[in-house]
Amino acid sequence: MKNKLFISCQEAAHRIDKAQYGEATFWEKLTFKIHNLYCRLCHFYAVKNKRLTGLLKSDELHCLTKDQKTKMKEKLADTTSNS
Amino acid sequence: MESSKHKIDTAQWVDRYADYLFNYAITRVNDTYIAEELVQETFVAGLKSMKNFKGEATERTWLTSILKRKIIDQYRKNNSKKGQAEVRMDYSNAADQEGDWLEEQVEDNTTMNAESHLENKELGLAIEICLEKLPLKQAEIFKQKTILEQETETICKEHDITASNLWVIIHRARVQLMQCLQDDWFKN
Numbered sequence: 001m002k003n004k005l006f007i008s009c010q011e012a013a014h015r016i017d018k019a020q021y022g023e024a025t026f027w028e029k030l031t032f033k034i035h036n037l038y039c040r041l042c043h044f045y046a047v048k049n050k051r052l053t054g055l056l057k058s059d060e061l062h063c064l065t066k067d068q069k070t071k072m073k074e075k076l077a078d079t080t081s082n083s
Numbered sequence: 084m085e086s087s088k089h090k091i092d093t094a095q096w097v098d099r100y101a102d103y104l105f106n107y108a109i110t111r112v113n114d115t116y117i118a119e120e121l122v123q124e125t126f127v128a129g130l131k132s133m134k135n136f137k138g139e140a141t142e143r144t145w146l147t148s149i150l151k152r153k154i155i156d157q158y159r160k161n162n163s164k165k166g167q168a169e170v171r172m173d174y175s176n177a178a179d180q181e182g183d184w185l186e187e188q189v190e191d192n193t194t195m196n197a198e199s200h201l202e203n204k205e206l207g208l209a210i211e212i213c214l215e216k217l218p219l220k221q222a223e224i225f226k227q228k229t230i231l232e233q234e235t236e237t238i239c240k241e242h243d244i245t246a247s248n249l250w251v252i253i254h255r256a257r258v259q260l261m262q263c264l265q266d267d268w269f270k271n
Contacts, residue, residue, distance in 0.1 A: 014250050017257060021228065023235065048261050055264070056229055061207045062109050063102040063230045064119065066241075072097045072123055079127050080093070 007031050012042045020053045093133075096126055098219055100143055102226065103211040104150050110204045111154050121157060125150040143215070206268065213263035217256055224249065225256035 007015070015032040018024040024032075036043040064072075101122055108118035128149050136145055214222045224242060227233045228249070235246055244252075 013254055017250060017254050020257075021253075049257060052257060052261055052264070055206060055210065058203050058206060061210055061230055062106050062115075062118075063226045064105050064122075065231065066227075068119060069097050069101055072101060072126065075123060076093065076097065076126050076130065079130055 005031060005034060007035050009035075009039060009042055012036070012039065013045060016042070016046045016049055020049055093126075093130060096129070096142075096146070098223075099215060100146055101126075103143060103208065103215065104146060106207050106211050107147060107150060108154060110207065112157060117157065121150060121153045124153050128153070209264065209268045210260070213260050213267065216263060217259055221252050221256050224252050225260075228253055 012032045012035040015024050015028040019029055019032070032042070032046070036046055104122045104125060105118055108121045109115060112118055112121065125146055129146055132149075136142075140148075214226065217225065220242070224238060224244075227238050227241075228235070235249060238244075239246055239249055242249075
C-alpha cells in the first residue's frame with residue numbers, strides 16, 4: 001500500500017534524503033517524521049543528513065559542468081596527439 | 084597514456100581531479116573563468132612533465148603542486164598589469180583628516196571572517212577528497228544533484244536511470260560522505 005502511515009527504515013531514509021533536496025511531498029515528510037519518533041537510528045540519520053546538507057551548501061563548494069569537462073578532455077586529447 | 088616509471092592514467096584526470104583542482108583554484112583566484120583556465124593549464128603542464136612524476140606523492144598532490152605554481156604565475160601577471168596596489172582616500176572635509184582616518188580608509192572588513200573563510204575553504208577541499216573516494220558515476224550524479232542543483236528528471240535522462248535509482252545512488256553517496264567527513268574532518 002503506497003500511502004501507509006508506518007514505513008520501513010529504508011523508505012524513511014529515502015524520504016529523508018528527498019526532503020534535503022526539497023523534493024519530498026507533505027505526506028512523505030509526515031511519514032518519515034512519524035517514523036523518526038520511534039526509530040532512533042533514522043532520527044540520528046536525519047540529524048546527520050541535515051548537517052551534511054548545511055556543509056554542502058557552503059559557498060566554498062564548486063564543480064565543473066559536464067560540458068566544461070568534455071571541453072577539457074578534448075583539449076587534453078589534442079595536446080596528447082600533438083606531443 | 085602512461086608514464087614509463089609510474090602508471091599515470093591521464094584519461095581519468097578530468098573525471099577524478101578536475102573538480103578538486105577547480106575548487107582549489109577558485110578559492111584562490113575568485114574567478115570561475117580564470118580557475119577553469121588554470122585547471123586546464125595544469126593538466127597540460129602535467130602531461131608535458133609526466134616524466135618528472137616520481138610517484139612519491141599521489142597524482143592529486145602532484146597536480147596540485149603544479150596548480151599552485153600556475154596560481155602564483157597568475158598573481159604575478161595580475162600584479163604586473165596593475166603596477167601596484169592602490170589605496171584610495173577621499174577627504175570631504177577637515178574632520179576626515181583627524182583621528183583614525185587611515186585605519187578607517189584601509190579597513191579590511193573581510194579580516195573578521197578570515198578564519199571562518201579559511202575553514203570553509205578547507206572544508207570544501209575535504210568534501211572534494213571524500214567525493215573522490217566514491218565510484219565515479221555515483222560522484223558525478225551526486226554532484227549534479229547537490230552542487231549543480233540539476234533537476235532529477237534531467238539527471239535521470241542523462242544517465243538513463245530511473246528516479247528510484249537516482250535516490251538510491253544519492254543515499255549511498257550521502258552515507259559514504261558522512262562517514263568520510265566524520266573520519267577525516269570532524270576528528271581533526
